[in-house]
Amino acid sequence: MPSVPQELSTVSMLGRAYSLLGFQIVDGVVGAGFPQKPSHSAVFAQIKPEGSRLTELARGANMTPQAMGELVDELVEMEYVVRRPDPTDGRAKLIVLTEKGNACVAAGIATITTLEESITAILGERGHRELRRLLKRLLDQG
Incomplete structure (x- = not known):
């Protein structure tokens, strides 16, 4: 009997998104010269x-x-x-x-800005705003 693919839970998807974005930020910072x-x-x-x-x-x-x-x-x-x-x-x-640490943080902020733009490109302005609204609602409960 073939197995039916299971849909990922919301918690699993949030965890995967968190990990993916975290690694993308580190990749951007490392790529900017800050190992x-x-x-x-x-x-x-x-x-x-x-x-x-x-x-x-x-x-x-x-x-x-x-x-x-x-x-x-x-x-x-x-x-x-x-x-x-x-x-x-x-x-x-x-x-x-340090000065180097501040430059590293600036590279992280620049990377996050680029990721935010990518999210908008994928979801559209309205979709990105809605995602932020829903995430804020979840976080406000914590």
């Missing part, structure tokens, strides 16, 4: 312009401080970020983007 791993986006996606504490980055990425610390160590070694004393708390450190 990195997909996991580094956990830092780049949320670091504040004035710098962020490791614990804030870990919480925002839903990871342990130890795992986030490993990512930050790699990015320090790659010269994308530095650790500086937090001016509001001498015991704490801020993770701050």
Whole structure:
């Protein structure tokens, strides 16, 4: 008896879209001359312009401080970020983007802009707006 193809669940499709877009962003950034791993986006996606504490980055990425610390160590070694004393708390450190790190983030933003344009080209202006409206509605429930 032949098997009937199963339609992907909405959750599976969202997960696949998330992975695909994440890899496309990394590919764009790497292609712009900023080598990195997909996991580094956990830092780049949320670091504040004035710098962020490791614990804030870990919480925002839903990871342990130890795992986030490993990512930050790699990015320090790659010269994308530095650790500086937090001016509001001498015991704490801020993770701050370097000039190279800021250029890397700019390459990521440019890549995301291109991906947004691709989504509009595929779905049309109205379809893209509707996708954003529905995604926002889902995210507002979380």
